[in-house]
Amino acid sequence: MKASLEQLDSGLNQSLIFRHFSLPYFDAPYHFHPEYELTLIIKSEGKRYIGNHVADFGAGDLVLIGPNLPHCWKNETIGMEDSAQAIVIQFKADFLGGDFFKIAEMQNIGHLLDKASSGVVITGATKKRIAREIRFLLNVPPIQRVLGLLDLLNTIASAPQDIQVLEHQAQTYQLAKVDLERINKVYAYVIENYTQEVHLETAAYLANMTETAFCRYFKKVTKKTFLDVVTEYRIKHACNLLVNTDKQVAEVCFESGFGNVSHFNKQFKTITGQSPLGYRKLFQTV
Structure with a gap:
């Protein structure tokens, strides 16, 4: 995409x-x-x-x-x-x-x-x-x-x-047209694939850059690394599953694109401040 x-x-x-x-x-x-x-x-x-x-x-x-x-x-x-x-x-x-x-x-x-x-x-x-x-x-x-x-x-x-x-990152979208198109090709690729495998090599190709140049460029423009962005999409997807389904944490982990439950738990807490189960409890009705 x-x-x-x-x-x-x-x-x-x-x-x-x-x-x-x-x-x-x-x-x-x-x-x-x-x-x-x-x-x-x-x-x-x-x-x-x-x-x-x-x-x-x-x-x-x-x-x-x-x-x-x-x-x-x-x-x-x-x-x-x-x-x-x-x-x-x-x-x-x-x-x-x-x-x-x-x-x-x-x-x-x-x-x-x-x-x-x-x-x-x-x-x-x-x-x-x-x-x-x-x-x-x-x-x-x-x-x-x-x-x-x-x-x-x-x-x-x-x-x-x-x-x-929704997001307080408007500066990302106040770019020259060529930069906007380049970055959004990468975001589109992430959106299409973040629940599966996402490859840095493919993202760099879409931006028409070497992997090293792309990593520097992406961080300069978005203030985040490419991996940070992929992880954020996966965690947001996991949040939706935790709140709107009764799926087990392991199932949520794999459906959100993570391959390891321990790593998922660590990343989830780093971004949300809660464990997956703790996050789910915040939205459960009494």
Whole structure:
């Protein structure tokens, strides 16, 4: 899987686009684009990847993504022709003018868009309200969509209790286009393979570098080693399994890409501060 650059279709002559997808599965690769994106999952489940954050998703999942933040939704199975449904809104930062979101009246929304550079998940009552409004805006004239989008963003920005910022690593995605494409090819490879074998040699090849040069380059850009990133994806996958299934620790270990339970336990505690069983207990209801 290769991270690809996606852009709005210039032939549509629009800076604000609403799209309704109905597919057997979400087939968009790990990709990025210069527009903001607000995505509502109508129907489907699987894994959501935003930057280097991984989590389960299901119907009702609602996420705001900033420019050039790579992302994808991956289904674990292929269903009927309408098994994966989503409404996606994409808009350019300057679609209302270069400084529109900097004026005093738009300050609240401006702060929200800043947070979107790391990915924002909307939850609670705000998510339900936004989901209803997005469905309504699918079938209204363009000018009403513009006004509706401003209302959506203001509603989200006015409910900080229902906002979860995914990753505070926006600097990773403020790179030159060539660097962004190179790094995201590597992230795409990791996402596709982290539950199995991941090879440094392959990652270096994707970046068109020697292994030594790639290791230096990757650490400089991401502030982490390549192995650190692979391990983080595996631990996040393990966290999801521990919370959402009753699988034994050894089973979680191997399904997350680790080959040794002792090593898994050590890495898990280093990253989360808890043992696998201790982490599971934190989420068990009394």
